[in-house]
Amino acid sequence: MDAIFLQILNGLDKGSAYALIALGLTLIFGTLGVVNFAHGALFMLGAFCAVTLNGILSLSFTTIDDSRTDFLGNPLRVETPYVESWFGPEIGAAIIQWSVPLSILFAIPVMVLVGLIMERGLIKHFYRRPHADQILVTFGLAIVLQEIIKYFFGANPIPTPAPPSFAGSFDFGVWLGFSPGSIIYPYWRMVYFAFAIGIIGAVFAFLRYTTFGMVVRAGMADRETVGFLGINIDRRFTIMFAIAAVVAGLAGVMYAPINSPNYHMGMDFLVLSFVVVVVGGMGSLAGAVLAGFLLGILESFASMAQVVALFPGINQIVIYLVAIIVLLTRPRGLMGRKGVMED
Amino acid sequence: MLGLNKKDTTLLIIVVIMTMFAPFILNPFPETSQLAQFNAGYPDLMQRFVIFGIFAIGFNILFGLTGYLSFGHAAFLGVGSYAGVWMMKLLTMNVIPAILMSMIVAGLFSILVGYISLRRSGIYFSILTLAFAQMSFSLAYSVLTPITNGETGLQLALDDPRILGVSQVAGSIPPASLFGLAMRDSYEMTLGGWAFTFNVGYYLCAVVMIVAFYIAIRIFRSPFGLMLKAVKSNQQRLNYTGVNSKPYTFAAFVISGMYAGLAGGLMVAMDPLAGAERMQWTASGEVVLMTILGGAGTLFGPVLGAGFIKYFENIFSKINDTILHQWFAALPDGIEDTLVFLIHPFIGKGWHLTLGIVFMLVVIFLPGGIMEGIRRIVDLFKRRSPKDEVSGGAVPSAKAAE
Amino acid sequence: MEILKVEGVNKSFGGLKALNEVNLSVEQGNVHAIIGPNGAGKSTLLNCFVGRLTPDTGTVTFMGKNLIGIKPHEINQAGVSRVFQTPEIFGDLSILDNVVIPALASSDGSFTFNAWRGVRKRAEIQEKAESILEDIGLAEKKDVLAASLSRGDKRRLELAMCLVQDPKLVLLDEPTAGMSRADTNNTIDLLKRIGERGITKIVIEHDMHVVFSLANKVSVLAQGTVIVEGKPEDIKGDPRVQEAYLGGAHI
Numbered sequence: 001m002d003a004i005f006l007q008i009l010n011g012l013d014k015g016s017a018y019a020l021i022a023l024g025l026t027l028i029f030g031t032l033g034v035v036n037f038a039h040g041a042l043f044m045l046g047a048f049c050a051v052t053l054n055g056i057l058s059l060s061f062t063t064i065d066d067s068r069t070d071f072l073g074n075p076l077r078v079e080t081p082y083v084e085s086w087f088g089p090e091i092g093a094a095i096i097q098w099s100v101p102l103s104i105l106f107a108i109p110v111m112v113l114v115g116l117i118m119e120r121g122l123i124k125h126f127y128r129r130p131h132a133d134q135i136l137v138t139f140g141l142a143i144v145l146q147e148i149i150k151y152f153f154g155a156n157p158i159p160t161p162a163p164p165s166f167a168g169s170f171d172f173g174v175w176l177g178f179s180p181g182s183i184i185y186p187y188w189r190m191v192y193f194a195f196a197i198g199i200i201g202a203v204f205a206f207l208r209y210t211t212f213g214m215v216v217r218a219g220m221a222d223r224e225t226v227g228f229l230g231i232n233i234d235r236r237f238t239i240m241f242a243i244a245a246v247v248a249g250l251a252g253v254m255y256a257p258i259n260s261p262n263y264h265m266g267m268d269f270l271v272l273s274f275v276v277v278v279v280g281g282m283g284s285l286a287g288a289v290l291a292g293f294l295l296g297i298l299e300s301f302a303s304m305a306q307v308v309a310l311f312p313g314i315n316q317i318v319i320y321l322v323a324i325i326v327l328l329t330r331p332r333g334l335m336g337r338k339g340v341m342e343d
Numbered sequence: 344m345l346g347l348n349k350k351d352t353t354l355l356i357i358v359v360i361m362t363m364f365a366p367f368i369l370n371p372f373p374e375t376s377q378l379a380q381f382n383a384g385y386p387d388l389m390q391r392f393v394i395f396g397i398f399a400i401g402f403n404i405l406f407g408l409t410g411y412l413s414f415g416h417a418a419f420l421g422v423g424s425y426a427g428v429w430m431m432k433l434l435t436m437n438v439i440p441a442i443l444m445s446m447i448v449a450g451l452f453s454i455l456v457g458y459i460s461l462r463r464s465g466i467y468f469s470i471l472t473l474a475f476a477q478m479s480f481s482l483a484y485s486v487l488t489p490i491t492n493g494e495t496g497l498q499l500a501l502d503d504p505r506i507l508g509v510s511q512v513a514g515s516i517p518p519a520s521l522f523g524l525a526m527r528d529s530y531e532m533t534l535g536g537w538a539f540t541f542n543v544g545y546y547l548c549a550v551v552m553i554v555a556f557y558i559a560i561r562i563f564r565s566p567f568g569l570m571l572k573a574v575k576s577n578q579q580r581l582n583y584t585g586v587n588s589k590p591y592t593f594a595a596f597v598i599s600g601m602y603a604g605l606a607g608g609l610m611v612a613m614d615p616l617a618g619a620e621r622m623q624w625t626a627s628g629e630v631v632l633m634t635i636l637g638g639a640g641t642l643f644g645p646v647l648g649a650g651f652i653k654y655f656e657n658i659f660s661k662i663n664d665t666i667l668h669q670w671f672a673a674l675p676d677g678i679e680d681t682l683v684f685l686i687h688p689f690i691g692k693g694w695h696l697t698l699g700i701v702f703m704l705v706v707i708f709l710p711g712g713i714m715e716g717i718r719r720i721v722d723l724f725k726r727r728s729p730k731d732e733v734s735g736g737a738v739p740s741a742k743a744a745e
Numbered sequence: 746m747e748i749l750k751v752e753g754v755n756k757s758f759g760g761l762k763a764l765n766e767v768n769l770s771v772e773q774g775n776v777h778a779i780i781g782p783n784g785a786g787k788s789t790l791l792n793c794f795v796g797r798l799t800p801d802t803g804t805v806t807f808m809g810k811n812l813i814g815i816k817p818h819e820i821n822q823a824g825v826s827r828v829f830q831t832p833e834i835f836g837d838l839s840i841l842d843n844v845v846i847p848a849l850a851s852s853d854g855s856f857t858f859n860a861w862r863g864v865r866k867r868a869e870i871q872e873k874a875e876s877i878l879e880d881i882g883l884a885e886k887k888d889v890l891a892a893s894l895s896r897g898d899k900r901r902l903e904l905a906m907c908l909v910q911d912p913k914l915v916l917l918d919e920p921t922a923g924m925s926r927a928d929t930n931n932t933i934d935l936l937k938r939i940g941e942r943g944i945t946k947i948v949i950e951h952d953m954h955v956v957f958s959l960a961n962k963v964s965v966l967a968q969g970t971v972i973v974e975g976k977p978e979d980i981k982g983d984p985r986v987q988e989a990y991l992g993g994a995h996i
Contacts, residue, residue, distance in 0.1 A: 035466055122703075122707075125707065131465060131466050132410065132412045133706060133710065135412065135466070135469065136631070136635060136702075136706045137703055137706040137707060139628065139631075139702075140699050140700075140702040140703035140706060141699070141703060142699075143695060143696075143698065143699030143702070144696060144699035144700055144703065147693065147695045147696035147699060148696065150692075151688050151693060151696065267625070271473060271477060271624060274470055274473070275470060275473075275474060278466075278467065278470050282466075282467075312485070312486040313481070313482050313485045313486030313487075316478075316481035316482065316484070316485050316486075317477075317478045317481050317482060320474035320475070320477055320478045320481075321478070323470065323471075323474050324459065324471060324474055324475070327463060327467060327470070327471055328459065328462060331463060331467070346862075346863065346866075347863075348863075348865065561860065561861055561863070562860050564863040564864060564865070565859055565860045565861055565862060565863060565864060566849050566853065566857070566859045566860075566862075566864050566867070567857075567858060567859050567860035568860065568864075569838075569842060569845065569846060569849070569864050570846065570849070572835075572837075572838060572842075573835050573838065573842075573846050575837075576835040576836060576837050576838055577833060577834070577835050577836065579833070580829075580833040580834065580835065581835075581846070582816070582817045582818050583795065583817050583818075583821060583827055583829075583833070584818075584821060584846060584847045584850050584906065584910075585818050585821030585822045585847065585850035585851060585855055585910065586818055586846070586850045586855055586856070587816070587818045587855040587856045588818075590856040590858075591856065594858060594860075
């Protein structure tokens with residue numbers, strides 16, 4: 001029983017990332033009708049926003065402390081981050097430690113800008129081109145983005161720690177009445193899950209309760225008719241693209257402490273997120289979220305030692321296997337609508 | 344000739360000449376000249392040109408003709424490679440069984456993948472092929488280690504049985520060969536400042552590619568090929584025209600899978616090892632790039648695309664800042680440094696960045712790839728000639744599009 | 746002789762009954778027009794013949810062969826060819842290939858793995874295709890991409906794609922919709938000439954001018970049911986037809 005709880009919890013963080021990326025993919029697909037292979041790259045850019053801000057905040061100047069010496073006997077060179085000298089050592093250190101959550105504020109404008117440039121500069125011209133062309137051009141863009149990041153940040157993963165207050169783990173076992181130590185779950189992953197739920201809730205609320213969202217939803221259902229009403233749907237769709245970029249970016253920012261960002265993390269997540277979208281049902285927002293969490297948890301169960309002993313290698317392929325089965329038995333996915341992408 | 348019309352015969356002859364004389368054509372610069380680094384006439388690279396050419400020709404039969412975009416074709420190449428290495432481990436170092444088995448195994452695997460994936464079309468098909476390829480990749484790394492040797496990759500060993508040949512010769516693994524001709528044997532020729540290498544392995548690959556290309560022409564010009572083009576153009580209409588499009592696309596899928604297997608088998612024949620990374624989806628993406636870049640749906644485009652990518656991959660990766668400084672040495676220092684600084688991100692390890700940008704530009708501005716570029720240039724010259732203006736060249740001709 | 750027999754066909758979409766106990770009998774060699782006001786179910790009925798829709802109940806028999814539940818390509822192979830309301834052609838292939846494809850389909854069947862011998866080497870196919878293009882006046886343009894044709898030409902091409910198959914029955918869905926008067930008359934002439942080949946045709950049409958110049962039998966469909974059937978002259982004056990078209994509306 002405790003093992004099951006543990007696996008569900010373990011699946012949540014990855015599932016959250018899948019759900020957030022898949023949500024953005026679906027928003028873009030549902031509104032603009034574009035299959036965006038560069039969406040993983042947006043997730044990766046988000047993670048590198050956290051890396052960048054962490055780097056900026058840690059920028060230091062060097063002073064020479066004559067009173068102390070290093071092991072060679074030379075005067076000790078002391079690196080002091082600027083923020084520490086500006087805000088005093090305690091507040092300064094705290095700012096650096098909290099760089100990942102602070103990156104949210106940094107990432108939002110960056111991702112909005114990236115999203116706008118991408119949509120206006122490139123994607124816009126591909127609305128009426130075949131899906132294969134859209135896949136190809138965004139695939140090219142994904143390569144370009146990841147190579148740019150590789151150029152500036154190198155090929156190695158860059159550890160980006162969470163604030164120390166969230167560093168430890170929480171013993172769920174005791175809390176749920178199991179033996180202590182049976183279900184240990186890092187705090188930050190709980191934060192990530194809560195954050196993902198918050199973002200998903202915000203997106204759904206936005207679509208549900210604002211006029212803007214209503215128009216967008218109407219546009220998703222029937223673009224032409226909304227166009228006839230004299231509503232400038234294109235401008236709204238641009239904004240939706242930016243929102244989707246922000247969602248992916250924030251998912252990346254907060255994921256940085258879980259998995260040290262590297263340049264190809266976007267591609268890794270993209271393939272799986274596409275599978276998630278297809279399983280959830282192309283064009284269904286709720287389906288994307290549901291399938292994201294389900295597949296995350298499923299993957300986590302499949303990697304249990306007992307399961308792997310029974311079906312070796314199942315942990316590696318379970319998501320693809322599920323995708324194949326779903327596509328063949330329920331071609332529209334779990335919650336897909338009729339007529340989406342069927343011709 | 345050979346059942347081809349005049350235009351296709353010319354094309355085939357061009358390909359034959361280009362491949363047969365490649366050691367000359369690709370080595371235009373003398374050994375000692377500064378430009379020698381642009382030479383591509385060494386065996387390893389030439390082998391890659393033709394092997395990836397075969398891979399792309401096959402991929403084009405599926406994607407170029409039917410429009411079904413597979414993101415999993417590297418899996419067939421990988422499976423073929425493993426099969427090839429096993430033949431060399433178990434049977435003989437003669438490359439024929441290895442190459443044949445690569446094609447057969449890849450063909451069987453593509454029957455399985457195609458049968459399932461082709462139940463859907465459009466992006467669903469792409470995702471299904473992607474899922475299969477990623478599954479094969481993961482399994483090759485994990486559970487199938489007894490067959491694939493996991494991360495290390497499958498290699499030959501001294502104590503392999505090789506029941507039809509010899510297990511070892513004088514304490515070492517015998518070289519891959521074709522009835523006594525070792526693949527790695529080369530004949531060097533020096534002409535003045537030029538050096539040319541004629542490698543057995545390359546010529547085997549080249550002959551295979553010519554055959555593969557010839558078969559592709561036959562397929563393109565056959566009723567079967569026409570039906571595949573009709574699938575891309577308007578599949579629904581084709582069904583209402585009394586044609587069952589499913590077996591056509593399925594056959595195209597399996598044929599292109601066997602081409603991929605053939606490429607995998609040749610890779611093994613040249614260098615007897617196989618690794619899972621050959622099956623990764625980025626490898627599938629590469630053949631997509633080659634085909635698009637050259638011109639999907641054209642006969643010669645994919646070969647051109649494969650050559651283009653492999654050549655520039657090789658050249659760009661070799662160029663470094665020192666070489667750049669040499670090039671621009673004549674310029675004033677400030678300009679020299681600025682130029683080197685600007686070009687730096689795109690060379691060496693930055694080759695993928697260049698490739699990504701070029702690929703995007705092609706998809707955006709030249710969806711027909713290099714072949715369309717060539718056609719546009721030819722049209723530009725034709726339009727200038729007065730003869731064409733009289734006949735009114737404004738009518739788009741289907742022949743020009745081929 | 747009866748070539749197509751429709752018996753008791755019903756089709757509903759949700760709560761809407763599109764076809765209600767439709768019975769129809771088409772004689773060999775006839776040009777049978779199906780007319781009726783918008784939403785009468787004409788296109789739905791046609792879609793039931795070609796396998797695009799499956800009726801809820803009822804049978805459609807073509808020369809003794811059941812057409813319900815079989816695939817579109819099987820229906821075509823049985824000898825039923827269709828011209829669509831909006832021209833459906835192979836836009837990025839040449840005009841000649843557009844005609845060669847159906848010719849191949851009727852000579853080689855729904856699937857043949859003929860990947861070796863060139864299309865152009867199939868003299869019988871080429872001749873047949875070129876002669877039909879000659880017939881409809883597109884022979885000079887045979888190497889032009891089909892997508893570049895005018896709408897009227899596309900329609901003619903599609904007709905050629907049907908005829909090259911020597912079908913036993915052709916279904917025409919509003920063959921003159923959206924055409925100018927001159928184009929309409931051209932099409933009527935073309936259809937009349939085809940009529941001389943003795944191919945049975947079912948025509949769905951709004952334009953009464955077309956109906957009366959082509960058809961020798963007319964069925965009037967209203968609210969999913971055949972209300973009147975007969976010769977064109979008889980239909981013209983029938984009060985039930987006028988009632989159906991005007992729907993009791995007071996103009």
